[in-house]
Structure formats: C-alpha cells, structure tokens
Amino acid sequence: MIPFAPPHIDQQIIDEVVDTLRSGWITTGPKTKKFEKLLTAYCGNQSTLCLNSATAGLEIMLRWFGVQEGDEVILPAYTYSATANVIMHCGAKPVFVDVGPDFNIDVAAVKSAITAKTKVIMPVDFAGFPCDYDALNALVALKETTDLFTPNTFEQTQLGRILILSDAAHSFGAMYKGKHTGALTDISVFSFHAVKNLTTAEGGAVALNLPAPFDNDALYAALCVKTLHGQNKDALAKTKPGNWRYDIVEPGYKMNMTDIMASIGLVELSRYDTTILPARKQIVEYYANAFATDEWAIIPPYKTNDLESSYHLFPLRIKGASEEQRDAIIAKIVAQQVSVNVHFIPVPMTGYYSGIGYSIGDYPRTYSLYQNEITLPVFVGLTREQTQTVVNAVRSAVMEVLYQNETAH
Numbered sequence: 001m002i003p004f005a006p007p008h009i010d011q012q013i014i015d016e017v018v019d020t021l022r023s024g025w026i027t028t029g030p031k032t033k034k035f036e037k038l039l040t041a042y043c044g045n046q047s048t049l050c051l052n053s054a055t056a057g058l059e060i061m062l063r064w065f066g067v068q069e070g071d072e073v074i075l076p077a078y079t080y081s082a083t084a085n086v087i088m089h090c091g092a093k094p095v096f097v098d099v100g101p102d103f104n105i106d107v108a109a110v111k112s113a114i115t116a117k118t119k120v121i122m123p124v125d126f127a128g129f130p131c132d133y134d135a136l137n138a139l140v141a142l143k144e145t146t147d148l149f150t151p152n153t154f155e156q157t158q159l160g161r162i163l164i165l166s167d168a169a170h171s172f173g174a175m176y177k178g179k180h181t182g183a184l185t186d187i188s189v190f191s192f193h194a195v196k197n198l199t200t201a202e203g204g205a206v207a208l209n210l211p212a213p214f215d216n217d218a219l220y221a222a223l224c225v226k227t228l229h230g231q232n233k234d235a236l237a238k239t240k241p242g243n244w245r246y247d248i249v250e251p252g253y254k255m256n257m258t259d260i261m262a263s264i265g266l267v268e269l270s271r272y273d274t275t276i277l278p279a280r281k282q283i284v285e286y287y288a289n290a291f292a293t294d295e296w297a298i299i300p301p302y303k304t305n306d307l308e309s310s311y312h313l314f315p316l317r318i319k320g321a322s323e324e325q326r327d328a329i330i331a332k333i334v335a336q337q338v339s340v341n342v343h344f345i346p347v348p349m350t351g352y353y354s355g356i357g358y359s360i361g362d363y364p365r366t367y368s369l370y371q372n373e374i375t376l377p378v379f380v381g382l383t384r385e386q387t388q389t390v391v392n393a394v395r396s397a398v399m400e401v402l403y404q405n406e407t408a409h
C-alpha cells in the first residue's frame with residue numbers, strides 16, 4: 001500500500017531527539033528558543049512563538065485580540081474544522097465565505113461579509129498556496145473598512161482595524177512576491193502536525209508581524225506567560241537555584257512546545273529548503289505533467305510569477321465528477337493499494353456546523369471544488385516509481401467510473 005503522508009524520520013532526527021532526552025531538559029527550553037529564532041530568520045517576520053499546535057496558536061491570538069461573544073470572524077468555508085472551532089471557543093460567530101478557483105478565500109466575498117462586528121479575518125493558504133495577501137491587507141486598511149471597525153479592547157483600538165490572522169497550517173516555506181509566509185500579514189500560524197510539511201510530531205508556531213505601535217518582542221514575552229498558566233516565570237527560569245518564587249498574573253493556558261518536539265523541528269528546518277521542499281516540488285510537478293494531457297484532470301495551482309506553493313497537498317480535481325462518482329473513484333484507487341484523501345469536507349457540511357444552521361448551499365464554489373476533489377500522496381520518500389503507480393491508479397479509476405457507462409450506451 002502506498003501511504004498518504006508518513007513522517008520522514010531518519011537517524012539525524014533520532015539522534016537530535018536522543019540528545020534532548022539525555023540532556024536533562026525535555027520541556028520548553030534552549031531547543032525551543034533556538035527553533036523559534038531560526039523560524040523567525042527563515043520567514044522574515046518579527047518574532048515567533050512555538051506552541052503545542054496550530055489550533056492553540058490560532059485560539060490564543062483570537063483571545064489576545066479580545067474576540068468574544070457578539071464578534072464576527074470571517075473565514076473560508078473550504079478549510080479544516082480547527083479554523084472554525086477556535087472562533088466558537090471564544091464565543092464569537094464564524095462567518096464563512098466562499099473561495100475562488102484556487103481554493104483560497106475570495107477577497108470580494110470577504111468584503112461583502114464585513115460588518116461593524118467583524119474583528120478578524122482568517123485566510124487559509126490551502127494546500128500551501130498563499131492567499132492574495134496584498135488584496136487582503138489593502139481591504140482591511142480601506143477607509144470604508146476602518147470606518148466600520150468598532151474596537152472593544154485596548155489591542156483592537158491600537159490596531160484600529162480588522163486583524164488578519166492567517167491559518168498558514170499548510171504553507172510554511174511558501175512564497176508570495178519574494179517573501180515567505182509569516183511575513184505577509186499581521187499574524188500567521190503554522191502547523192507542525194505529523195502530516196504537515198515540517199513536523200514536530202504535534203506542534204505549531206505563531207509568526208508575529210504586527211505593525212507599529214505593536215512591539216512584537218514584548219508581545220512574544222507576554223504570550224509566553226499567557227500560554228504557560230499565566231505564570232511569570234517559566235520552568236527553566238525556576239530551576240535556577242533559589243529562583244523558586246513565581247506569581248500568577250492571569251488565568252493562562254497550557255500550550256507550550258517541548259524541547260523534544262523542537263529537536264525534531266530543528267532537523268526538519270535545517271534541511272527544509274535543500275531536501276524537503278525540492279522533494280515535494282518534484283512530486284507535485286510529476287503529477288502536474290502526468291495529468292496535463294488528461295482532459296478530465298484539473299491541476300491545482302502551485303506556481304505563478306508571484307506565488308509559489310509549499311507543495312503541501314496535490315488536490316487533483318476530476319472534471320464533471322459528482323460527489324458519488326468521486327467517492328467511487330477513490331474506492332477504486334484504494335483497491336489498487338494507493339492511499340488518497342479528500343481535503344476537506346467543507347466545515348458548513350459537517351454535522352455540528354450544519355446542525356447550528358450553516359448550509360453548504362450558500363458556498364457553491366466551495367461545493368463545486370469539494371465534490372470532485374481527490375488529494376494524492378505527497379511526501380519525502382515517495383519514489384518516482386510509486387508516483388507513477390499513483391498516476392496509473394487514478395487514471396484507471398477515473399476511466400472505469402466516468403467513461404465505462406458512456407461506452408456501454
């Protein structure tokens with residue numbers, strides 16, 4: 001069976017983890033701090049906080065900005081549930097909007113959805129392909145948008161406009177007009193979950209890039225406290241002899257990254273541009289070239305003059321396939337020992353969100369993309385031969401399901 005996205009764990013990672021295990025310090029400490037500095041240098045943002053997940057990062061930044069009951073947060077209907085769940089956790093209302101043909105949030109739809117209650121926009125860089133950040137950044141700065149903005153907290157007043165909190169779970173390393181994700185807008189949150197491009201098993205990072213008058217380093221320090229119980233000293237500081245006394249300055253959360261996780265991330269980052277991205281890019285290009293001549297294949301966008309994906313996913317679409325036909329195609333692909341996936345079941349279609357009144361009928365583009373989408377395996381270690389096996393399996397499954405019936409007529 002060709003797997004979908006197994007982690008690439010080799011001796012170098014094992015050695016780095018063992019080094020941490022033997023070091024006498026396994027939770028947040030020197031390796032996490034080093035990882036944060038290297039992430040900041042890579043992305044070109046102002047300051048970076050590592051946490052135990054992207055979900056935690058998204059939620060803590062909504063809470064930091066004071067998002068609460070009565071507020072609205074705009075996000076694409078085509079995303080993973082985590083993007084919406086964190087808005088619910090804060091008691092605010094998720095306002096889903098439709099996406100464009102590139103699977104990313106439709107900026108015109110965002111504009112129409114803005115109200116006096118809108119506090120945050122959460123774009124999602126689907127499959128690793130960056131959203132149109134110039135358009136999003138310009139939209140929140142427009143006079144008609146800022147005139148509508150109604151700040152309720154100190155941070156909201158300081159920013160004076162809607163915050164852009166990017167769900168960059170897929171897009172670490174992606175480029176937009178010469179800049180890396182993380183440096184493209186106010187705040188971007190990366191995921192280092194096991195299936196993501198760069199992994200720490202579980203984990204995530206908040207890339208801070210707020211404009212003046214915000215002090216991103218001061219905010220980093222405040223977030224360290226907020227994500228560790230609201231305790232004014234972290235565990236490492238407390239181990240210094242005699243330095244036992246601490247205070248709780250707020251009822252904080254528990255979201256920190258451990259040095260065991262960071263040690264995996266340090267190795268991943270050290271070879272991200274030299275090994276990981278090139279390997280993923282090669283697979284994506286192989287699929288794109290292979291399917292270029294199949295008239296039923298819709299190739300996802302991954303590179304333009306201005307944008308380059310992080311090659312996280314290859315969301316192939318089967319032109320003309322209904323949801324049932326797509327599911328039948330998947331069953332035939334899996335029967336040929338190839339693992340595939342669907343990214344994602346749009347959030348308004350899931351049980352909980354449809355139960356509270358959202359309807360996929362309101363997001364026709366999202367549904368049209370979802371109904372015929374099949375995500376193909378992309379991972380470091382997928383061989384050329386396996387890649388061709390995937391292509392063959394997809395092609396024959398599509399032929400059987402979409403074209404068999406027609407020839408029988």
Ligand SMILES: *Cc1c(COP(=O)(O)O)cnc(C)c1O
Binds near residue numbers: 056190191193
């Ligand atoms: C994986 C993912 C997340 C959640 O990341 P975690 O690190 O698992 O919390 C959020 N949004 C999207 C789009 C994702 O794919």
